Amino acid sequence: MKLLAVVHQFLPRHITGTEQYVRAIVLAMRRAGVDARVFAYEPLVQADSPDSNWVERDEVVEGIPVRRIGLHHALSRDVHLRDYDNPMAAQALARQLDEFPCDVVHVFHPRNVGRAVVDEPAARGIPVVVNLMDFWWICPNYLLLRRDGALCDGPPERGLGCIGCIDPELAGRLERAGMLQAMGGLAEAARPAGNHGGSDPRKALALVGRKEHLMSVLNRADRVVAPSRFIAGIYGGHGLDPRRLVHLPYGLDPGRFRAAPQRAPRTDRATFDVGYIGSITRHKGLHVLLDALQHAKSPALRLHVHGSRESQPGWSDALVDGIRDPRVVFHGPFGPAELGGVLGSLDALVVPSLWYENTPFTVLEALHARVPVVASDLGGIREVVGEGRNGLLFPAGDAAALGAILDRMATGQGPELSMAGCDVPPIDQNVEQLLGIYRELGAPAARA
Helix, strand or coil: CEEEEEECCCCCCCCCHHHHHHHHHHHHHHHCCCEEEEEEECCCHHHHCCCCCEEEEEEEECCEEEEEEEECHHHCCCHHHHCCECHHHHHHHHHHHHHCCCCEEEECCCCCCECHHHHHHHHCCCCEEEECCCCCCCCCCCCCECCCCCECCCCHHHHHHHHHHHCHHHHHHHHHCCCHHHHHHHCCCCCCCCCCCCCHHHHHHHHHCHHHHHHHHHCCCCEEEECCHHHHHHHHHCCCCHHHEEECCCCECHHHHCCCCCCCCHHHCCCEEEEEECCCCHHHCHHHHHHHHCCCCCCCEEEEEECCCCCCHHHHHHHHHCCCCCCEEECCCCCHHHHHHHHHCCCEEEECCCCCCCCCHHHHHHHHCCCCEEEECCHHHHHCCCECCCEEEECCCCHHHHHHHHHHHHCCCCCCCCCCCCCCCEHHHHHHHHHHHHHHCCCCCCCC
């Protein structure tokens, strides 16, 4: 069997949850006898190849064949349309499929490659499986969060509200020209919502018609995999055909948990160590956790921040550089092989997310390592964190509530957690289930 995995970015530079999951799936597929490869977009072309406007090269990452492509953003006059309708990326994917005639294409994230992830395989009679990693197919910022930080149910005013949310300067120019409301009349069109000419009306149409167009593309995929029932429900409410849907929770690569130190009993230590692991971006809520420390007065409490500033550099730099609490230690990002050691050093993991998380890999990883989780009561988190069982939940954004929980835990007054419900399926189980899906779609059996 031959498999092509498509993702919006890949290791070694990009190491967040989606990339780590793709790595684990592809490596496990290769162990199972599948010729599995990765097609990845490189969003940092200007940093990766400063003298090039276009990148298209073959690499080997941890034994995985990778075709990496990228377009310098300065070449695209309509960044909103390029996100889901990228002709140059479509041509590169077509070349890859012609050179590597695979049996199935598994799309993990199509950002900047766009609709071609379904169109190009379908044109060649290749089955397509799509994993729902976030809300990209519905929301231009993939988070279902409005500019003011409020949760969003989907494109407001049939997409008209997305213009001011995603590009307020564009909305202002259209408003002054008396054209803004006119854009809403074209929201019904399930088609590419503009072209790459770059005029203000075309940029607006790329946002207004986006969801209807992309949901029509998603409904042409042969199977759509939802890791949580929550995300399945969201997409179902936006028109996903339930006959294509498969619920398949994430599995973990147990090899990433090696070298975990033996944690000394709490009574033998003077500190209670909690951790934050993940990108330092506003929607991940680290600022809520830092505010919560002001409500938690226990001198035993220590916060260890492990994460990269690259995703939202201006905001994250100001946040991290402004930390004055001596109980906070900023460690920066860590490599995949260090995960076991990081989790083994913690008494609890805090996940203060402000968006509808699907199923955060950091939560699954902590539970696998038997580290209690304190998390926002949002999205798919509640499907894996059981209140009073393997963790505690608090209202998203409520720093006082989170601080009170941490204070009680640090002083030994928190509830006794049984740590039941921590068993996360291994990645090989995910692969076995995915191979079953591929075979249903006509792919040959893997050759061990």
